[in-house]
Amino acid sequence: MKVNWWHSALYDTCSLITLDKILLDHPEAKAHFGCVRAIEESFTADQLRRETADRLRAEVEWVELPGTRELGRILSSGTLSRALADVDRLVFATAVYHRLAVVTGDKQLARALHLAHLTVGNCALVLKELVTQERITVAKCETILECLAKRKEFILPGNLPQNWDTLRKYRFP
Amino acid sequence: MSNRKNQGTAPAIGDRLYRQREAVGMKVTELADLLGVSRNTITNYESGKTEPGASELMKIARSLGCSLMDLLPGEQELPATKFAFRAHQELRGNSRILASAQKFLRAYADIEAITGTRLLPRLREFPINPEQEDGEEEIERAAAYTRDKCSTTDWAPERIAQVLESLGIRCLFFDWEGAGLDALSVVQGEMKLVMLHRRKSAVERTIMSAAHELGHLVLHPELFTSRPDGRPDGREYEKQANFFAGCFLVPTKDLEEIWRSERLDRLPLERALLLLKEVFRVSFWALYQRVLQTGLAEMEYRQMVQRVKRMLGVTGRAKMEELEPNPLPEEALHLTTRFQRLICSAFLQGEIGVAKVAEMLQMTVEEAKELTAGWVTVESQLVA
Secondary structure, three states: OOOOHHHHOEEOHHHHHHHHHHHHHOHHHHHHHOOEEEOHHHHOOOOOOHHHHHHHHOOEEEOOOOOHHHHHHHHOOOOOOOOOOHHHHHHHHHHHHHOOOEEOOOHHHHHHHHHOOOOEEOHHHHHHHHHHOOOOOHHHHHHHHHHHHHOOOOOOOOOOOOOHHHHHHOOOO | OOOOEOOOOHHHHHHHHHHHHHHOOOOHHHHHHHHOOOHHHHHHHHHOOEOOOHHHHHHHHHHHOOOHHHHOOOOOOOOOOEEEEEEOHHHOOOHHHHHHHHHHHHHHHHHHHHHOOOOOOOOOOOOOOOOOOOHHHHHHHHHHHHHHHOOOOOOOHHHHHHHHHHOOOEEEEEOOOOOOEEEEEEEEOOEEEEEEEOOOOOHHHHHHHHHHHHHHHHHOHHHOEOOHHHOOOOHHHHHHHHHHHHHHHOOHHHHHHHHHHOOHHHOOHHHHHHHHHHHHOOOHHHHHHHHHHOOOOOOOHHHHHHHHHHHHOOOOOOOHHHHOOOOOOHHHOOOOOHHHHHHHHHHHOOOOOHHHHHHHHOOOHHHHHHHHHHHHHHHHHHHO
């Protein structure tokens, strides 16, 4: 079976929240996401609510941050925008250090990761690929998108209908 | 916890950590408590004896209100933040609030850089000696000049944030669970920021606090020292800032004109003040002070408190905010600020993501997701 790019990817905080919302309504979908990696800094009180953090802890595998010197070297390489949050800088540095693919919806982070020659995508792309690889049906995908939208989780541009037709044409970043 | 020996970067990190901690007046023990480490761990970091790991660095940045990048060597450091704030004695030097103010200052600088916007400094200072006995006329002139410089087309006390912004002062509302902190003003280089406590009631107090902070910025630039505990402790400063606020919100000329043209002297003073409140939309007590200051009427403070209590049907002891007749409704105060608008605009244009919104507004990423979902939904409604 083909190993997909997201199967050992590092998730940023926002993508972890999206994943949590998907799994709340569709726990069986967990099998499609493979090994979800995260940094502990995504789980602090200024990132996630406690109940969300508690649920997600059971789903993730921790990735260690690089040491301080490595962190300084990676972050001062000059490719990072001021528009990136500190926690996303840590995700970037960790991904670069461990050469991991990243699941993120943040365009600035995605651009920086592209420049670092790392694979990057978001939850919408994962869902799209699951359909195109026939691991889930279009109907299932529509249900997931509908449930997410009900939870005000717009994984597609919010001004567009959250359905397969939009997802089919969707590109990121 | 990383306990590696100095490998070349530690001294620089240590120096930066020390400077950032000093900037918010945080004691070593306070920082150690926040991080859950010993005092020695912090002193070892600062001396370069040991080096914090990346995770500890992030916690330190969060506790000190600075960015991770401020602690890493090789990055440009911003000048130390100068603080002054209007609060009770026990809050002076409260490093948690100062760290929050530092974060907001940084966030404001960030969002202006990201959106390519800059609020030009327009405020003229009128430094005044707090010991000066005949300073009232000067303060009144300063308040009148400042009010004239406000460029908002619809000047109104309820739009106090926009009024300050029109003077080139950045303004935002913050949540604070403790007591006694109504507002905070912060200066960093050319950036002047006024943070207003988002109150659930007595919004008149927020309006007055904003004008009071404006008074400090105009009259007392010397109060903004880089040492939070080094500020002179003078009630005169507070009195002058209060007087400025009164003159700014209720100009003498306007007050006298209404008083005379509407023959308010024929009414019991508390009734006259209620009518004036309809015009000036500020606290009853601010108007009481102004009427006394301008010599339009006289009444002892205790007598007025008794009358107001009678009017409101209050018996026994009461807090001042419970003694506000005809209070302005909570929703009267315009809470939107340029800061929020810039963040919303940058998010909708894809210039910043949810995590940055959370960092700037000092909320969790989950809360920021919900907030931004609302922005997106509004946008989609507009598009539709």
